[in-house]
Amino acid sequence: MAQHSLTLVVLAGGLGSRFGGNKQIAEIPTLGRTIMELSIADAVKVGVSQVVIIINQKIRAELEATILPRLPDDLDVVLVEQSIDALPDKFSHLAADRIKPWGTGHALLCAKPYVHNPAIVITADDYYGDTSFEIVAEHFKHSTQWAMVGYPISQTLSDEGGVNRGLCEVDEQQQLTNVIEYLNIERENATLYGDTPQGKRVAMTDDSLGSMSFWGxxxxxxxxxxxxxxxxxxSNDNGVTKEYYLPDQIQAAIQGKHQSVIVYKAQSPWYGVTYKSELEKVSKKLYELYHGRNSSHRPSAIKNEE
Structure with missing residues (x-):
């Protein structure tokens, strides 16, 4: 098995219900590339030599036919299917009634056989900016702590409706102490509002940091x-609906004082597609971004195709 100093794990197994279809492999029309490919290009630039992509079986054929051939030949790419029946033997009977994947915590767990070094974990349908990869790659040069890049909530809103975001609470050492999920966050007049887990509508500051699932x-x-x-x-009533979330498990490790997570503030904009109607707007922004960054008008670390 090849040795790697830094791995990228891409969580691409979700079904994208609000988007309507497999948004993880939806191309940015102006670039002819997926958001995932742009993220992989940014990761390769900071020294990532292995990419583990967690997928559902439905997208394997299309991904192998269209996306993998566009990635660098020397990049070690591993496809791992997040299957519903990937369970401990004791719980194998639960797979019969399960429809959706088990969640992001289970998705990352599927990567265990392939990750033997520090890794950056992202979702396939979020564009995080190249500096976020630089920040975490630099972090791992001098630390074995976990890390995350948080994004100002005001930069992660949608014009199409309210969004759900995990707000980060940090201590004086910039270590993560808590992530609290706020629902239906949107601007009302000049102020941001969101619903607490208890259902209370509260105001929040524009520079509150949100977790957009960029982990080290x-x-x-x-x-x-x-x-x-x-x-x-x-636990009870999990066979059909509940999901096993990665942030919850990171939170448990923090609360048990088994791990600490350094929080870095993002230096690049975040772009994501929650609703299909946002694809055109995000496409335009990403095209402009790469126009300015790359004189060839193509993302680095992605093969040219004429």
Whole structure:
């Protein structure tokens, strides 16, 4: 097995219900590339030599036919299917009634056999900006702590409706202490408002940092994910609807004082497609971004195709 100093794990197994279809492999029309490919290009520039992509079986054929041939030949790319029946034997019966994937915590757990070094974990349908990859790559040069890049909430809103975001609470050492999920965040007049987990509508500051699922982890994360998943499956009413979320398990590791997570503020804009109607607007912004960054008008670390 090849040795790697830094890995990129891309979570691309979700179904994207609000978007309507597999948005993880929807191309940016103006670039002829997916958001995932742009992120991989940014990761390669900071030294990533292995990419582990967690997928559902439905997109494998299209991904192998269209996306993989566009990636650099020397990049170690591993496709891992997040299957519903990937369960401990004790719980194999739960797969029969399950429709959706088990969640982001389970998705990352599927990467365990392939990740043996620090890794950056992202979702396939979010564009994080090249500086976020630079920040976490630099972090791992001098630290074994976990890390995350948080984005000002005001920069992650949608014109199409309210958004749900995990707001980060940090201490004086810039370590993450809590992530609280706020729902239906949108601007009302000049102020941001969101619903707390208790359903209370509250104001929030524009520079509050939100977790957009950009994590820096080390292989010991899999120990927490395995034990946590076992506990999740033993809990009540999880066979059909509940999901095993990665942020919850990172939170548990923090609260148990098993790990600490350094929070860095993003230096680049975040672009994401929650609703299909946003694709054109995001496409325009990403095209302009790469126009300015790359004189060839093509993202680096992606093959040219004429």
């Amino acid at each position: 982890i080390t292989p010991d994360v899999f120990n927490y994910l395995e034990s946590g998943f076992f506990e999740f499956l033993e």
